[in-house]
Amino acid sequence: MATGNFETTIGLEVHVEMQTNSKLMSPSPVHYGDKPNENTNVIDFGYPGVLPVANKGAIEFGMRAALALHATVSPFIRWDRKNYFYPDNPKAYQTTQSQTPLGTNGYLDVTLVDGTVKRVRIKEMHVEEDAGKNTHGADGYSYVDLNRQGTPLIEIVSEPDIASPEEAYAYLEQLRQAILFTGISEAKMQEGQMRADVNISIRPFGSSEYGTKVEMKNINSFNYVRNALIFEEKRQAEVLRSGGVIQQETRRYNEPTKSTILMRVKEGADDYRYFPEPDLAPITIDQTWIQKVADELPKSAGDRQHDYVSNLGIEPYDAEVLTQTLAMSDFYDATVAAGADAKRAANYLIGDVNAFMNKHQIELQDTQLTPAHLAGMIKLIEDGTISTKQAKQVFEAIMAGEEPESFAKKNGLVQISDPVVLLGWITDVLDNNPQSIEDFKGGKDRATGYLIGQLMKMSKGQANPGVMNKMLLEELAKR
């Protein structure tokens, strides 16, 4: 986007925590929300002489991300030490790959607000370690929890192909979805599982050289990224217009004022003194291994949407809602596979199930609903065993983990469509309500409503309304 006579250049480095069972270099569990330092051992504490061994699962998760983003998986990777001192990492270095990224030359096709598709190139992707969590106290001390220390990250470095804050937002959203559908991370923003380092520069239109870039680190909300970039675009344009110079600096986004604040001016490149990690074996990746990981890679959201629309007759908007999370999409697939009508299954998941999740603030996988139970209920509706009204009760039951068919039987939630039974009831009701028959013949439509009410009462709500309506009208005509 242009601000005055300037064009904007944005690059993003996104870190996503990969939800392996164990850490990248230690077997400590990867688990959010446990008591401080519960998931730590001598390796995570950076003790000397521990001889860590890399996690094969983390490499394979990294390969999944690389494949999903159309990157080339490197045939050879080795580890490097990136040295820095900070209490969130007691080793004083991060194990990463500076010379041999796991993935290179990928891309993400981003659908923009106006519907056009923009290809954002991905320069490289690294598997590396996350740091622990530092909390600053008011007492001059910081408090360190190393549970997160060593959690595997995939770092995704884009080329500076992004031209506006809106494009950056769209890229992040769609990158998150692409990652979600690899099954390597739930990428929960509120748990810091996905964070972005942002750099932005502006230059006069037509200029062949990029402007000086300003960096903002570790932003864990897409909205904040967009707001920070909107502010920076304006600030930098104002500096240049008033004849000033943009400094190479690191800034921080401040949400209350929706502005960015100077943290420090950078003098030259950061000096992390990278060197090859001597304690870890290098890794070679052959085609067979890549193929094995490719075979395990879940289908992408785009492919699933296409499948839902073309093969199952789902509306495009509904297909998008169903593919917002991998869990929802997998659940939907399993429900359809269990024999449920595709459209009804989609409606239930998008409507009642989503409402239930929102009301109780839980994820789909944390409910007691199973695809088999949802499919079971839908089949009961489809074959007329229960009415959609009765289905409301059955729905509550299946959300509490009950089996739909036995619940319906146990609670008399069975729809009666048998004409013999229905005719008996209709005859009874008509015989007892001659006035209503008169009213009906006199053209009062209300009369049928009253009669249906009586029939529903008599049948304890079990009469199939469609069949009963039709028969009632036939019987009225005969009188």
Added chain:
Amino acid sequence: MSETTISKSEVAHVANLAKLAFDDAELVQFTTQLDNILNIFDTLGEVNTDGVAPTYSVTENVNHLREDVADNWHQKQALLKNAPLEAADLIKVPAILDGEGE
């Protein structure tokens, strides 16, 4: 082959990165010592290594990897006991606010 040398300002820069404070006499001392060490590499540099692939690991192990199985060694209490200060299961350290973690 030209001789590798290290300057006093380079030593001061690296010392600063390593959070070490040297006085002027120490800077001269370490510059001389590091210079001597680098001279040994100059000797190694005389060996012809054309066509020899770089060595990153001396064990010649490749793909020495671990299956992704979690195993909590339950070392928390012992590790915290070894920390200089701890509070509420957290490691307590002097606050560093100007720096930045990764």
